[in-house]
Amino acid sequence: MSAPSRRRFATPLDFERGQVELSHGSGGRAMAQLIEELFAAAFRNPWLDQRNDQACLELPPGRIAMTTDSYVVSPLFFPGGDIGSLAVHGTVNDLAMAGARPLHLSAGFILEAGFPLAELRRIVESMARAARAAGVTIVTGDTKVVEHGKGDGVFINTAGIGVIPEGIELSGDRARPGDGVLLSGSLGDHGVAVMAQRSGLEFETALESDSAALHELVAVMVATAPGLRCLRDPTRGGLAATLNEIADQSGVGIRLWETAIPVKPPVAAVCELLGLDPLYVANEGKLVAICPPEDVDRLLAAMRAHPLGAAAALVGTVREDAHHFVTMETRLGGQRMVDWLSGEQLPRIC
Amino acid sequence: MKYIDEFRDGAAARGLARQLAVEIQPDREYRLMEFCGGHTHAIYRYGVQDLLPAGIRMIHGPGCPVCVLPVGRLDMALDLATRPNVTLCSYGDMLRVPGSGGQSLLRAKAAGAEIRMIYSAAEALELARRHSEREVVFFAIGFETTTPPTALVIQQAAALDLPNFSVFCNHVLTPPAIVHLLDSPEARELDAVAIDGFLGPAHVSVVIGSRPYEAFASGYHKPVVIAGFEPLDVMQSILMLVRQLNEGRAEVENQYTRAVTRDGNAKAQRLVAEILEPRSVFEWRGLGPVPRSALQIRAPYARFDAERRFALEPRTVPDHRACQCGAVLRGAIKPTDCKVFGTACTPETPLGACMVSAEGACAAYYSYGRYQEAA
16 A cells, blocks of 8 residues: 555544444445555555455465354453454464464454444454464455444454465374373363453453464474374364364264363353353363374473463373263263253353 | 362262262162252262262252243243243243244244343343333242342332333242152152152252251151252262161251251341242142242232233143153153153253253253263
8 A cells, every 4th residue: 555545535534433334335435445544554465555356375385274264252352352363363273273374364344334443443453463473464355334233343254374384284083092182271261251251240350361373382383293183273162062073073082181171260260150161161272282192292391382382281082982972080080971062152252 | 269179079079989888788779869950960060970889879850940840831931022022031041941842932032032141130130120111021940049039139120110020930949849759649650769868959958948858858757968069069968868878867967068057048038938929839840730839929019920910821731742851850760761862852952951951960961971871
């Protein structure tokens, strides 16, 4: 975007008192102004500056990983993040779980008429910061505006592409009996931080969402343990859903040890009060790794040496099981199933 | 977590398990009913059953408020929810329970009915205050534990003279249900359940005390132990029941001394008695009509009674034909004995309430205990 183009608009957008209007999505001058003064200014990069309807990219060699995710979290701002940073981290992490180096994102915004421009700017700037910190560029985008009452402020969709370095083969169908199940840190921080912000549930906790981009941790892990079988981030449905997916894909059972699973005391306390199980609460900055038994110690040490894996733990093992059950040895010394989540535990947390 | 972790300690649990193994008489079966679904879930969620000696058989009781509410009462709530201008406030568990024709509050909500999931009675009252243009109805369910908050919001609504708030009252009582399990000709005709002793729900007794079980324990010669909901509470209570049975005693004992007294919470009892009164009879899923086993809103507060305000007709609707929730709730069969358990009836497609509720025995078996059947 070149400097003179800024003068095309008589008055700049009012980021203090202004609101999103239907015209901001209608393809006319108002939309051009919103894109120029907000999105292009915040996300700035050569591809976006070309102002084409698509970004034309040259990618380094390797297989391409591609993913997409939509973000509808409520509330839009929560301790430790907001819908903007979440929309970057979530998509970056989905790429990273294939071992890919995330490169570029797209960003689609569905805005509700009447939404304050000041909040939209906060979100967009947070998104830009998260993207810069993760080393990815937002190279193309889209804006739509729906009538007041037909949305909930802001919905964001991001798609992402990344490149998988030669020789890396991670997939949910590669878990084998005897493999170790590693978790990069404590469970439930994101879901509980978001829940604690909701009206009617005012908890006085200092809890923050764990929302973070995990690709650098993944790069360390992949370098340390080339035999790594599978990575996955336990977002919606929590650890329970993630492990059930892997057990199904790989045709194995998984046994967890309850005493080995890290849960922060305030998270455990809020879960206790609300009748939630931390195993089912969403995370946005954690990953599960399955690796051959001989790699467990080395991988765990490497994870713990990284700030995002400081509390990493070996939490279970892969077993033969024709039913593909995920079970857990309870701290009491008994057993239980860790089944798929049924219904919804916490709606709209990502 | 302080005050919680101590009651989930593995070493203490193994100690209690060893003690039980020593004290049970080898030639005897101890058939113990945990009345409350909260206990059923604690047993399965923490794997307590794996620590119990084989001679102890836990029988799951009807203490799940969502489960015992018959289809007819749910249909009445659905009727309310689909009336124009009504906002129905419900606890979350109730939303997925199937009513007549597979309808549920969740489906009604998806089709446009104004149904709000709430965590407390106070939220419903607050909603009524903020939305004076809507008729806000609180779908009140639960045993004695959740009754005082319902009585309180009715009292507050009266003090505020709120014109748009009412309560669809479905509160039920624990002691009459326990008596009915042993006593009613219907229950005995349906299936003879031999029960040697009862774990009583501690949260109920925080309110009503342990005294209401005394006549029952001596009259029917069945020991009752008021038990907390943490896994070690449950195990210790089982040990207390075993000791009573071994010694031929049938007393009411209180394991949950950290919150339960013999007389309970007098203030809460007075509040409930001022606002609510026993119904002559109330239908329970599984138990049928049980005399004086539920509460209704007293006449001076009639304007807050949704049944009167909306002229709701009582109705009796049979359970789904294949569903054996009734027998499960009486403790007559195990969830896995039901023909549709885990096949036609799962948490995703429940045919009966026991598969829905966080306190339902079928949900506990399915979510936590299914590995046993597969083993």
